[in-house]
Amino acid sequence: MLGAPLYPSAVYLTSYDAGRGQRFYLFGVTVPYADLVGYYKTVLKTKGDELFEAPPTHQFEIARYRDESMAFAPSVTIKDYTYGGAAGFPNPRPGAEPARFPTVIQIVPAPR
Numbered sequence: 001m002l003g004a005p006l007y008p009s010a011v012y013l014t015s016y017d018a019g020r021g022q023r024f025y026l027f028g029v030t031v032p033y034a035d036l037v038g039y040y041k042t043v044l045k046t047k048g049d050e051l052f053e054a055p056p057t058h059q060f061e062i063a064r065y066r067d068e069s070m071a072f073a074p075s076v077t078i079k080d081y082t083y084g085g086a087a088g089f090p091n092p093r094p095g096a097e098p099a100r101f102p103t104v105i106q107i108v109p110a111p112r
Helices: 033-044
Strands: 011-019 022-029 049-052 057-061 075-080 103-108
Touching: 033 057, 033 075, 033 103
Parallel strands: none
Antiparallel strands: 011 022, 022 103, 049 057, 057 075, 075 103
16 A cells, blocks of 8 residues: 555554655654664665665665656655754554654655
8 A cells, every 4th residue: 555565563553644645654762763674675675875864864766757647756664762962753643552653654655
C-alpha cells in the first residue's frame, strides 16, 4: 500500500494530507537513526541521500517524481529526533510505551 517496506517494529503515529492525492505517513521506531538508515539502504538497494547533517535526516526515493501529478517525491525519509539531546518524538497515545520515539520514518507513497 505504501510502496516501500516498513521496518518490522515501526509503530503508526499519524498521517497528513500532502496535496495532489498524496499523504505523509509517520511511524515511530525505537531503533537508532544510523541502524535504520542502514536497514533501508539494504532493503531498498540504494544509498539514498543525506538531506541534513543537523538534525540527521536521510531520504530514499521510491518512485519517480512527476511534477504534473505529485506534490512530493515518493520517498522514505528517516529523521533522528534525539539530535542535540532532544528527548525524541512524542508518542501521540497518552500513557503508551515508549513515551517518545528516537527515530521517525516518513513515507510518501505515489498517488494512486
